[in-house]
Structures are given as C-alpha cells and as structure tokens.
Amino acid sequence: MNPERIQNEGQINPARFSIKDSVRYMFGEQRLLFVLIGITIVALISNVVVIPSSSQSEPISASFQVAVSTSVPRRIAYELPTRNFDLVNAAGARIPLGLKSKSLRVLVTGGSGFVGSHLVDRLMARGDNVIVLDNFFTGRKDNVLHHLRNPRFELIRHDVVEPILLEVDQIYHLACPASPVHYKYNPVKTIISFITLFSSRLRYHKTNVVGTLNMLGLAKRINARFLLTSTSEVYGDPLEHPQVETYWGNVNPIGVRSCYDEGKRVAETLTMDYHRGLNTEVRIARIFNTYGPRMCLDDGRVVSNFVAQALRKQPLTVYGDGMQTRSFQYVSDLVDGLMRLMEGEHVGPFNLGNPGEFTMLELAKVVQDTIDPNAKIEFRPNTEDDPHKRKPDISRAKELLGWQPSVTLREGLPLMVSDFRQRIFGDLKEGGSSMSTF
Template identity: 50%
Template sequence: MRILVTGAAGFLGSHLAERLLLEGHRVIGVDNFSSGQPRNIELLSKHAEFRFVEADAAEPLAIEGSLDWVMHFASPASPPRYLKMPLQTLRVNGEGTRHLLELALAKGAKFFLASTSEVYGDPLVHPQPETYWGNVNPIGPRAIYDEAKRYAETLTVAYQQAQGVSTRIIRIFNTYGPRMDAEDGRVVTNFINQALRGQPLTIYGDGSQTRSFQYVDDLIEGIRRLMEVEYHLPVNLGNPEEYTMLELAQLIQELVGSKLPLVYQPLPQDDPRQRRPDISRAKALLGWEPRVPVREGLARTIAYFRE
C-alpha cells in the first residue's frame, strides 16, 4: 500500500511509519518539526520506500499519485507542548483534519484519525467506554487539545456518513516507550529523566490521581488490526491497568535503582483525577489487548533514555 502518515517525526507517528515500512508498504511522512524530532526522520529515511515531506499538516497537502490510506497523527500531545502552541494545536486538529479528509476523498483512500482519551475530560464514568460522552471544560486551558480532538472526531464521522469515506478513529490512552521526547513534560518522561539525573520527582497534587500506561508496540499492533476491519466508530486503545502517580513514581525509582525525594506542586487546572480505558470493544472487534507489562515496558524505556 501507499500510505500518508502525518506527524511522522513524532513519537507515535515514527513507530507507525516504521512498522508499515517493515511490512513492505510505501510511506510518505509529513511533519514540520513543531513537536517531532529530526532524528526520527533520519531513522525512517534508511528505508528505501520512505519519502519525507516537510510541511504543516494544518495546510492542504499536494500529494501526487495514488494513496491507500491517509493517517493523521500530527498534533502536539503533551499539555506543556499544546499550551505553548494553542492556535497551532487547534488548527492541525480542526482545519488539518478537514483538509486530510478532503485528500482521502479525492484519492479514494481510507482515513485514520488518531484521537485521544482526553475527549473524556475529567471523567465521571470509570472506566471510560467509547459510549461515554465525556466531561470537558470547553473554555479551560486544556480545551485547545480536548475540544480540537472532539471536533476532529465529529468531522471524521461526518465525512464517513455524508461522503462515504472509509474512516477509523482510535482514542489513545497514555502511551510510552522509546523515542519519546525527554522534554515533552509528560509524567513518564518527567519521572524517568528526573530519576536518571538524581533529581527529586515532581508530583502534581497529592499523587492520588490515576493514569493507565500502554507500551508503544501494543498501540501500533492495535492500529494495524483496526486498519484491517471496516469499523467507523471510535475504539479505545490503552492498558486498563491503573496506577496512581505515587505508585508510578515508586516503580520508576525501583527500576532506576535510586530512592529519591518527592516534590509536590499544585495540580494543574482541569487535570483529570482518573483515567482508565474500557477496552471491551477492542477485544471483541480486534482480538486485541496489551501484551507488554508496565514493568517490562518501563524498563525498556529507561534503557532507551540511559543511552
């Protein structure tokens, strides 16, 4: 297949592009390096069937030739990043999604949207199934990402229903692994890098808030399986094993081999108190569930950051 992947220099986009290339597909990667890393493109460029286009995915893309898939993974994803780029985040998920859906329509290609568990906001239902509508502050600081992704999902469903585009939507829960940007400000990278530097680990709030962490290889496997199924509604991809931030800090300290003090900071506005996916739909539809235990995945990620 010939596949367009936006956000190809990013953490998830580069892993997806690499998997597709290893399977023998041709990949056109798009990125403007606003949050992606050039070294990821250098890695992908070693494959003969990879072509890179440096461009802003919020703008219309002129792609010659046929396409089988348009896969939209371009967007800042960590709160520190999207809070620094509010308009860019809104545009790439709003206008960018529309332009890419138009491209898929024009090429007769299928469209794949990388959405997020952030569409659930600070959930009042736990764990979160795809049928839950969410609890999102539409004008809060996180809305530039949360509401942009919710709108991207609405656009995707509308193009499927009104224009007949074959679409897929995944809601990605916290994912970690090699190639994460050490400075992206997310909890796994914060804890690992603080621990490796011998610095105190920063806990926001009292540390009782929870998240669920899946290893990147499991996510990519779920994506590939969904590409093979004609299903147009959102699918949660995440690990239902739930950790408090204090538990995660303790586990990373154990794996790094350093007992470090904890520093407490105020909880950011609208930070979700709990997050855990209901993956019943992915299990039934795809025969998918995470395979890499959190302890093993974190050990691999720590080894990557040590290097």
Template identity: 50%
Template structure:
C-alpha cells in the same frame, strides 16, 4: 506496493507507525512540520526507497501525487507543555489539518484513520471510560485547545463517513510510552525518568491519587494496525486498562532507577483528570486485541533507552521557539 501517508511522522507515535508499515511492505510518505517532531526519529528510514519525507504543515493544503491507499493522521502536539505553548497550532491541526486530510482521502479514495485521545473524556465522571461516554470537558480551560480539537476531529471525521461514505477509523489513544519520547515533554513517563536520571526529586502534582493507565508503544501500534484494517468506523479505545496512581507510579520509577531521591508534591494543574482508565471491551471483541507488554517490562526498555542518551541530551531542557499564527 500500497501507499500510505502518515502525518506527524517524526513524532513519537508517528515514527513507530512508519516503522511498522515499512516492515509490512508499504510505501510510506511521512509528513511533519517538525514543530514538535524530530528527524532523528526517522533518520534510519531515509536511505530506504520505499520511504519519502515531506516537510509540511497539514493545516495548509495537502497535496500528494499519484495514488494513495491509506492515511494515518497523527499530526498534533500531544504533550501538555507543547499544547499550552502553541494553543493555536494545536487547534488548527485538529480542525483545519483534519479537514484537509479528509478532503485528500475523499479525492484519492483512501481510507483514513485519525488519532484521537482519551482527553476527549476530560475529567471523567464515568470509570472506566467506555466509548459511549460523552466526557466532561472544559472547552475554555487551558487544556480545552487540545481536548476540543480532538473532539472536533472526531465529529468531522464521522460527518465525512456518514455524508460522503468515506472509509474512516478513529482511535482514542490512552497514555502511551516507549523509546523516542522526549525526556522533558511534560508527560509522566519521560518526566519521571528524566528527573530520576538527573538526580532530581520526582515531581507529583496534587496528592498523587489521580490515576493513569500506561500502554507500551508496540501494543498501541498493533491496535492501530488492526483497527485500520477492521470494518469498525466508530471511535475505539486503545490503551492498557491496568490502572495505577501517579504516586505509586513514581515509586515504581524510583525502584527501577535505584534512585535515592524523594517525591515532592506541587499543586494540581487546571482541569487535570483525576482518573484515566480505558474500557477495551470493543478492542478485544472486534479486533482481538489487548496489551501484551507488562508495565515492568516496558519501563525497563524505556529506562535503558533513556540511559543511552548522552549527558548533554539528558541535561537538556525543552527550549523550543514557538510563534502562534
């Protein structure tokens, strides 16, 4: 039985990856410091013999006993609310955490896939974004702690690949949604759904003309799975290229939820990207991958998931206690 370490295992993406590799017959070691993850996301895996969980911060030295075949590094805050509250941890997990896991991969002879982001493109001047585009990032702005952590992650991963001959893969993830997202984590889909279900007006920042491209979680996991087992070491975009404006998307959510609220507008946050659309030519040609779940289908699944939450969970705001180290 092959063994895989998945960091950020209790998070939205990490938990779905744990499910996939358990299904594929792997022994899965989940690792998370639970600063933004939730054990409820992986509680169903604890009774399984082929799953074990380590409560650990990968910014510190990482030890795994025995052999290890693969590492998926998904430990990182991904929501603007989180990485603006915990900027230092965000930088550390992208830098020190990545360094520790690359060292572990080298020691074990394991292949490692690291989770980068479309945020490496910043507020792009090229549209749609191809992997060759270097980006337009403000390194000292409030979002820079996330953007630059991921850019460093890519750089050091490629350095280990070139200098040590390490088997590495880099996925650039575009906006993704699905069950297990936190309702109030600041990302577009759960934010709109939470407001609609609570009877609140939907908040759009700016004039709503900025664009995003939303990929359903099952499609993303499939793309990551194929990339891990490909021979492609350079960064690769994985996302849904069907673009929509935030204003149009808010109207979709209102129609889906049959809510009577209106859309209200607030000032655009600093360095918020005006456009976001992946060019997935490489994923199509190299992996034979493209999204299969349409937005209306995926949103209906997520809406049903959020509706199933208790009233207490629905009304709960994010009041997390963070302390920068």
C-alpha cells in the same frame, strides 16, 4: 509457386515438393496463422518469466511502475517494484514470493514523532511504501533517519494546515501537539480560529481542525482509508469509570486543556461527518497514556517527567496528592492496535489503552525501583483541569479487533529508560542540549 509441382485439385505433389518449398508455402499461404501462434507464445512467456528488478545503480525514478487501480476510476498509483527486502513481514519471517500481497502506499502525518515513528517502522517492515508528513514542531528527524536510504520511504517537511495532493491508499493522521507542554505553549495552533484574515499568526490555530479537514479532503479525493488518532482527553475529567466509547465526557470548554480536548472532539465530528455525508472510509482511535522510546525528554507527560528526573538525580514531581490514576500502555501495543483498526472493518471509535491502573505515587515507585531507589518525591500544587481518574474499557477492541495490550509497565519501562539514558548522557557528553530540536 511452380505449377509443375501442383496437381489438378490444388494438392501438392509430394514427389516433387522439397523442404524449401514447404517452408515457403507455410510462411506465404499460412502467415496469418503463424502470427497468431507467435503472439500466443510471447504472451505465455511474459506471464511466466519474472523480470529481474532494476539494479541499485539505476535512478529510482527510472524504476517506477505505473498501475491503474480497478477500484478507483482514473486513479493512477505509482509504486516501486518489489525488492527482496520487501519480502519480510513485521515479525521478521520471510513471506513466500507467491503469497506476497500488493504493498500499500501509506501516508503518516506526524510520522517523525514519538508514536508516528514507531508506526512507520512497522509499516516499512511490512513492505509498504511510506510517506511521512511532518513540520517538526514536536517530531524529530532522528526518529526516521534510518529509513532515508530506503526507496520505499519518503519524508516531506510540510504543515498539515496547508493542503497537499498525494496518491496513497491509507492515511494515518497523527499530526498534532499531544503533550501538555506543547499544546499549552501554543494552544491556538492546537485547535483553530475560523477567522484567518486578522493575522498570519492565526495559522497556528489550525492543526486539529484545518489539518484534519485537509487530510479528510485528500482521503475523499483519492478514495483512501483515513484513520484519526483521537485521545482519551475527549472524556475530560470523567464522571464515569472506566471510560467506554459511548460516554460523552466531561470537558471544560474554556479551560487550559480545552484547546486539545475540544480540538480532538471537533476532529472526531468532522471525521464522522465525512463518513456519513460523503461516504469516506474512516477509522477513529482514542489513545490513552502511551510511553516508550523516542518520547520527548521534557514534554510534561508524567512518565517521561519521572524517568528524566530520576536519571538526572532530580526529585520526582508529583502534582496534588498523587492519588490521580492513569493507565499506561507501551508504544508497540498502541501501534498494533492502530494497524488492526486500519485493516479492520469497523469505524470506531475504539479505546486503545492498557486498563492496568496506577496512581501517580505507584508510578513513581515503579520508576524508583527501575532507576534509582533513592530518588526523592516532591509534591506540588495540582494543575488546572487535571483528570482525577483515567482508565479505558477495551471490551470493544477485544471483541471487534482482537486486540489487547501485552507489555506490562514493569516490562516496558526499562526499554524507555535505556533510550532516555543514552539521549540524556550522550548529549551531555557532547556538550549539547539534552533535548534535540529535530
């Protein structure tokens, strides 16, 4: 700087110091201060300004954000940026932008099946990123086709008896043949043989045990919360009525239903062992008879049997004297219970079912009233190990989950009938089979 412009004690001579000299002085002598001020301004702007989401023309892979979880060291979760259609809750009401919680990455095994696909619908409506794992043994691709173009949805054809590595926050483990037709058709696939060296066909033993072990191992590795969908069949032919969660059951370990009953009992054991021994976060739901749209048309369950038979003008087949009792819950009630259990703080097991109890003859009468009053009833010999009574005690779910079913049988059955009518007569008009493979 020109010395003529500086006075004795380093002070600037205001009379001869121009604006140009002032700028040079500030950016020369005080440049560090201005760098700090600039960094502060940029940081403030980046926290206030919302960066718009990428356009739909951009590839999905280019729009991924990487976020490091603070709760799990060295774990990286890959999440799609929130889009406008994410900001709608399950009830359809829009959520204020500032109140939108972080969307979860959720794995649903068996997610293209009857219950699984309805659960996927609810999770997607909530704004979660959902991965469906299914081998389509009993599931149908049609059940989840409406999500395929959604960037938050992913469908993987995979059998849970084989390991897989994914990064998720929650695992809903629903994969298992759950109807008598399917688990009796291939009982070995339903449970397990621990001897896997004799034949490649023995891989079909593994769904309940090895599949559950694989998913528990995945949950342990990535610190995800794991929910097992067990069944009321763990109570067998109960000597206690109604059934409470503390009842140990009355199961025939060598009967035709034991592949399913004992398989689920082992799955519950494994789940609790991972919880107690390895501190894995788990939840257990014991599901009672459930009905609704997307059930398999000919899966051997009493509600789907009666509805399909009445629509096809066939006799309603009642096994035994028809005085066996069951409790029927609509699928939306079950999905609500599963989500409450997953989001709650209680391990379980919890009975999830409708305590309204019907005999098989009473159910047949409701189906007649709904579809065809002239439908005939045909009695056949009862099946082996068929439970005589089945009714859940849901006191625990009411108290700890704040859950109870709200849809009655006479309200829910017409919704199922409408779905069955479209699938049966729609397929027949096209000249195809009345039951889709997928």
